[in-house]
Amino acid sequence: MNDNFVPLSKDCLTDMKSVQDTLYVLGGKWKMLIILSLRNGNRRYREIARSIPGISLRMLSKELKEMELNKLVVRTVYTDPVVLVEYTLTEYSETLWPIVGAMIHWAKNHKQVIR
Amino acid sequence: MNDNFVPLSKDCLTDMKSVQDTLYVLGGKWKMLIILSLRNGNRRYREIARSIPGISLRMLSKELKEMELNKLVVRTVYTDPVVLVEYTLTEYSETLWPIVGAMIHWAKNHKQVIR
Numbered sequence: 001m002n003d004n005f006v007p008l009s010k011d012c013l014t015d016m017k018s019v020q021d022t023l024y025v026l027g028g029k030w031k032m033l034i035i036l037s038l039r040n041g042n043r044r045y046r047e048i049a050r051s052i053p054g055i056s057l058r059m060l061s062k063e064l065k066e067m068e069l070n071k072l073v074v075r076t077v078y079t080d081p082v083v084l085v086e087y088t089l090t091e092y093s094e095t096l097w098p099i100v101g102a103m104i105h106w107a108k109n110h111k112q113v114i115r
Numbered sequence: 116m117n118d119n120f121v122p123l124s125k126d127c128l129t130d131m132k133s134v135q136d137t138l139y140v141l142g143g144k145w146k147m148l149i150i151l152s153l154r155n156g157n158r159r160y161r162e163i164a165r166s167i168p169g170i171s172l173r174m175l176s177k178e179l180k181e182m183e184l185n186k187l188v189v190r191t192v193y194t195d196p197v198v199l200v201e202y203t204l205t206e207y208s209e210t211l212w213p214i215v216g217a218m219i220h221w222a223k224n225h226k227q228v229i230r
Contacts (some may be wrong), residue, residue, distance in 0.1 A: 012155040016167070018222035019147045019215065025225060027142070032134045040127040052131070071228060095224060098217040100134065106214060107133035110140060113186060113207060 022099070025070050030055055030063050032100055035093065038073065043086040072096070137214070140185050145170055145178050147215055150208065153188065158201040187211070 026032060030052070037051040049060050064087060067073040072093040078084040141147060145167065152166040164175050179202055182188040187208040193199040 012151055012166075015219050016148050016151050018219040019151065020144070021222035021225070022218040023144065023147070025222075029135070029138065032138070033131050036127055036131050036134065051127075069229075070225070092228060095221060099214065099221060102213040102217050103137040104130050104133040106210060107136035107140075109210060110136070110185070114184075 025066075026096070026099070028063075030059060031067060032096075032103070034060070034063055034067065035072070035089065035096060035100065038087060038089045043088060045085060045087070048087065140181075141211070141214070143178075145174060146182060147211075147218070149175070149178055149182065150187070150204065150211060150215065153202060153204045158203060160200060160202070163202065 033052045033055070034048060037048050040051070042048045042051050045057075045060070048064075049055055049057055052060075064073060064075070068075055071090055074088050074090055076086050076088070078086070148167050148170070149163060152163050155166070157163045157166050160172075160175070163179075164170055164172055167175075179188060179190070183190055186205055189203050189205055191201045191203070193201070
């Protein structure tokens with residue numbers, strides 16, 4: 001055992017677990033972009049898909065289902081006059097804005113730093 | 116063209132790009148955990164590896180190199196009395212705390228919401 005080894009405090013491991021949990025719910029390439037698209041007013045499946053460069057319909061479907069399970073998105077089916085499916089952000093999804101906002105801010109600053 | 120289609124504003128596309136940039140620099144399973152480990156005082160390669168459950172030495176090495184390029188981490192080599200390599204967070208890495216802090220906070224709240 002190395003004398004210089006500093007074990008993580010219980011809290012740090014808890015923090016790691018929390019970051020992992022958040023990455024599990026929000027991670028990957030697409031979920032935050034879907035949230036931005038919905039926030040910008042897109043509601044229908046193909047509208048959302050068209051607004052996100054590079055996403056496949058299959059991936060969008062998978063991501064929306066996971067986001068629904070996590071109460072970030074609501075899927076509403078209208079049947080009159082025709083069947084219409086819409087996705088909207090939940091009020092709860094607003095708890096994500098500190099994360100999304102911080103990421104947007106950070107990227108802009110980082111560009112200046114590494115250029 | 117669907118009449119209901121709401122095109123993204125230029126700003127929303129810019130925001131998507133920013134989120135993508137941040138995910139590119141910080142994304143994946145490990146980088147934020149490495150930051151938490153370093154912040155908790157771990158400096159040497161094997162200490163860092165031991166503090167993060169499941170990371171391989173090869174992955175840690177790859178991630179640390181990328182983080183060095185992004186000025187988040189500094190690698191210092193001491194040669195006296197023996198060769199010793201240490202990693203520390205840069206002052207600049209502190210700009211990440213709003214993101215990491217928001218993620219830690221969000222996970223704790225989310226657990227209550229979905230249980």
